[in-house]
Amino acid sequence: MTLNGWIQILLFLAAVALVTVPLGRFMAAVFARERTWLDPVLGPIERIIYRLTGVNASHDMRWTEYGLSMLAFSLVSMLGLYALQRLQGVLPFNPQGLPGVAPDLAFNTAASFTTNTNWQAYAGETTMSYLTQMAGLAYQNFMSAAAGIALAIVFIRAIAARERETLGNFWVDMTRATLWVLLPVCLVGALALVSQGVVQNFKPYERVQLVDPQTTTTTDARGQTVAATVTEQVIAQGPVASQEIIKQFGTNGGGFFNANSAHPFENPTPLSNVLAMFAIFAISAGLTATLGQMTQSPRHGWAVWGAMAFLFLAGVTTAYWAEAAGNPLLADTDQQSGAMCPGGNMEGKEARFGIASSVLFATITTDASCGAVNAMHDSFTPLGGLVPLVNMMLGEVIFGGVGAGMYGILIFVVLAVFIAGLMVGRTPEYLGKKIEAFDVQMAMLAVLVVPLVVLVFTGISVVSPAFGTSSIWNPGPHGLTEILYAYTSGAANNGSAFAGLSANTPWYNVTLAASMLVGRFLVIIPMLALAGNLARKNLVPPSLGTFPVTTPLFASLLVGVIVIVGVLTFFPVLSLGPIVEHFLMRAGTTF
């Protein structure tokens, strides 16, 4: 670990802290339909959209109608994405002439992008046409993120409401999240990325002559040695920047290219890397201030922010320590970090990012439900790879996915308040709302769905040589971690991978798609039911027995609840995967 590395990490956190309040207040105004400085431009576009879609913007929905609209939209846009992939071969913007995508892969990808997961069982540059990338995948990046923000706003409205049945209008919240929040930051951010070298064009792939032509030898079917000379390099192109920026701001994470944010055309410089990481956390951090603003308790917003920042720092410290320590099995290599050399475990990492920028990115992308990667998590040291895995298992509530992180942590807040109430023997209250049996039942349902899906599918896969373990790339305990990571990533809607696992098979495509759909919608439905129930309640004035949710004590309790739920659920399987691999690596065992 170096001083410079720590400065990079702390500067990043400071930037997130600075943007929290301005962005949070702005979003509070947008969803309260107050005037903002963008109204002169966006107001007319908003009205045109409502006219073309027949939306009655003054209609208020109950939680059931809100949920139904959300499901209807997800279904329709998912079918649209499926059709677009299947038909891309006969559609325009396809200079490489890529054929239609296979049915199981197209289903997996449609589920993946609709649920804001962006799990990628394909390699972008060899599978998806430019039209599919921008009108299918980047489009879903916008809409799934907007849906997440809308749902978070609904939950916050429910907490702030007093004896109300309705929670807002789904179509209006979606439209305003897209136009006011996502589109402006993406227009500016995309151009900033291009200035750093992210490509943005519609050209076919470039052919260039290699400076040092390569001779490779292979053995043919008859056992003869055949020498082949490679003199050309084919360089993939495309409208990358416009997709790259929403991939980060929307915490989607689906790369234009197979190597995702490690590819020099997606993430060319340390500055583009910082912008990407900042974009991943910005909206989710802002939502904590939106929470404070709308519930008229800014200090509660900061208490939630503080719990998140603590868990973030714990994760990045562990990962940084593990990766900087390097791999003891690689003899006669210089892994010391210094002014001229990054040192550490550099397998699967880019030289321009070194260790600090790589572990920071890995922590952020799994704290949030982003899943973009600038280094290959499969090649991390066991404990370095444990951190992203645990981040996802904790429910991606460390800032979290846009919106999803907010409603995710609010569910944990309800549990924390409930547990505090049990400890002092009083009916728990959260910002004046009594937390009763139905509320806790819904919160527990939402919390238990992800572990259930992850453990069941992982369990089936690891005892099925024919279709489960046959996809493993790294033998030994690392293979278990690959499968566990895949289902955790799917169910938590992250989308990053221990990418050695050959996941483009019918079994993994279908079960991972199912994990993503369950992990998204079966969390959202109990969450909405909880929100609907909270909104109906009247406010109880605070008394001496009320547990304040604005203090460091509350933040610590929140951290405790998150960690205990996560660790109790997953510790057994983690001990058989990354933890045992760590000790075996130290003892010099290879597989």
Added chain:
Amino acid sequence: MALTRHLLTAARLTVVTTVLLGLVYPLVVTAVAQVLFPDQANGQLLSRDGVLIGSRIIGQPFTSAGYFYSRPSAAGAGYDAGASSGSNLGPTNKKLIDRVAGDVARLRADAGGTAVPIDLVTTSASGLDPHLSPAAALYQVARVARQRRLPPEDVRQLVEAHIEPRQLGVFGEPVVNVLLLNLALDARAPRPR
């Protein structure tokens, strides 16, 4: 039917927003980017003697002893810029340990037996890493100088002139662009046959 009505609204919103976000937005970004940053937006292509020879920010394979070697690559057969990929080999995988040991043995023989900078024997995440750490480039000075019949001090200075510092003095790591360094080397001394 409430559900039918919602599905209809959903379909209309999908069409309208797809046009806005899926077509208009990327086309606008492309138009502005092509005007403001034409070089970056098109991949920073380099040509020599009228022939396209690569992108400034996409790595190429260099395996001839007269060039600075680039890092090993897992993209296709190596530096396939149409199929980016890392090796995805885990830290305890024998394939990784053996591959690194083979490269280490070869490189150490050329460099007087000192330990090899780790980035020179590990694959990058993209398989297209255009850079080496300064240490990994300096490690190869003796061999390259010998092959090119240049004084080692000249080659060392060439490397040092190609070190790119951290951005804004803080972000990322110092690096050397292998393609640019090797092109400068070709300009300094003809390639040995």
